[in-house]
Amino acid sequence: MEVERVQAIATLSRSVDTIPLEYIRSEKEQPAITTFQGSVLEVPAIDINESNETSLVESIKKASEEWGLFQVVNHGIPIEVISHLQRVGKEFFELPIEEKEEYAKPEGSKDVEGYGTKLQKEVEGKKGWVDHLFHRIWPPSAINYKFWPKNPTSYKEANEEYCKCLRGVAEKIFRCMSLGLGLEGPELMEAAGGDSLEYLLKINYYPPCPRPDLALGVVAHTDMSTLTILVPNEVPGLQVFRDGLWYDVKYIPNALIVHVGDQLEIMSNGKYKAVLHRTTVNKEKVRMSWPVFLEPPAEHVLGPHPKIVDDRNPAKYKTKKYGDYMYCKLNKLPQ
Structure with a gap:
């Protein structure tokens, strides 16, 4: 049961140098073996308040293509x-x-919203060293407040305040990505769902782990979303796969981390690349992150944008409903 899994992590985080076999990754995944030692990755840091829009568009385009x-x-x-x-x-x-479990994902629910949900099928029964909470924060029509904690009492206020600010940042990034593809400013966001685009918050909570050399918080994956915009805490843990190796990503205080997701790779017909990433855990400290996935509604149809495909640049991806894409990815079925 999910409760048992969460309780196990809480108990095990206080153990000394031991974790059960289901948390120990294979040698091809273990951080101690697969992480590049010696430097952290300084991914592009972009000043989104850059007054020269042409320069800003070029910076975001280059980062989306190369990173x-x-x-x-x-x-x-x-x-x-x-x-x-x-x-x-x-x-x-x-x-x-017991109090957190009041917000657990309902039994049999096909949606991800709720506390302690397990998102992807894991290979060989392995588990991630993480607990989490999912709920939508925008648009109002997509919000189900029963998954928003009532304790602490300012939880709702804090999330609404953040969402209000985040939307402006997201729209600016979408505009720059759209211009970077040679489209009009609003066209890429409109193709992604426009005003119906759903902002799905996930809080990741990674307790201290006795053997961070053997375990992972979240396994290697690309995000299904269009964009993911993430707030980390000060404990590093994000890793990116690049040139055949896993690299730690340098933490920049007060920065937002932006991931290109699968749907942007599809809509750009492969010009923008969904980033393969994973998270490690820490022996002494709690790591947390607050990604917001910008997702189309399940019935929304996406594919390569028609204005950037032609006879010389044929579509590299299928056009399908986002819900169908999610089902295939979560169940590890061919797209």
Whole structure:
């Protein structure tokens, strides 16, 4: 049961130098073996308040093509808004397990919303060293407040405040990515769902792990979303696969981390690259992150944007409903 899994992690995080076999990754995944030692990866850091739009578009285009990942600085979201989001999220995960379980994903639900949900099928029964909470924060029509914690009492206020600020940042990034493909500014976001685009928040909570050399928080994956915009805490853990190796990503205080997701790779017909990434855990400290996945509604149809495909540049990806794409990916079926 999910409760048993969460309780096990909480108990095991206090153990000394031992974790059960189901948390030990194979040698081809173990961080101690597969992480490049000696340097962290300085992914592009982009000042989104750059006054020269042509320069900003080029920076985001290049990062999306070559990295699939960049960090946004000078984004305009007040530090106190991000700190409030982090504080209430941390306070929720420090509650007793029984109180957190009140927000658990309902039995048999096909959606991801809820506490402690397990997203992907794992190979060979392995588990990630992580607990999490999913709920949508935008648009209002997609929000189900029963998955929003009532304790701490300012949880709702903090999330709404952050979402209000985040939407402006997301729209600016989409505009630049659209222009980078030779499209009009609004066209890429419209193709992704426009006003119906859903902002799905996930809070990842990684307790201290006695053997961080053997375990992973989240296994290697690309995000299904269009964009993912993430707030980390100060404990490093994000790794990116590049040139055949796993690299730690340098933490930049107050920056937002932006991932290109599968749907942007599809819509750009492969020009923008979805980034393969994973997360490691820490022996002494709690690591947390707050990714927001910008997802089309399940019935929304996506494919390579018709304005960037022709006889010389044929479509490299199928056009399909986002819900069908999700089903295939989560169940490891061919697309």
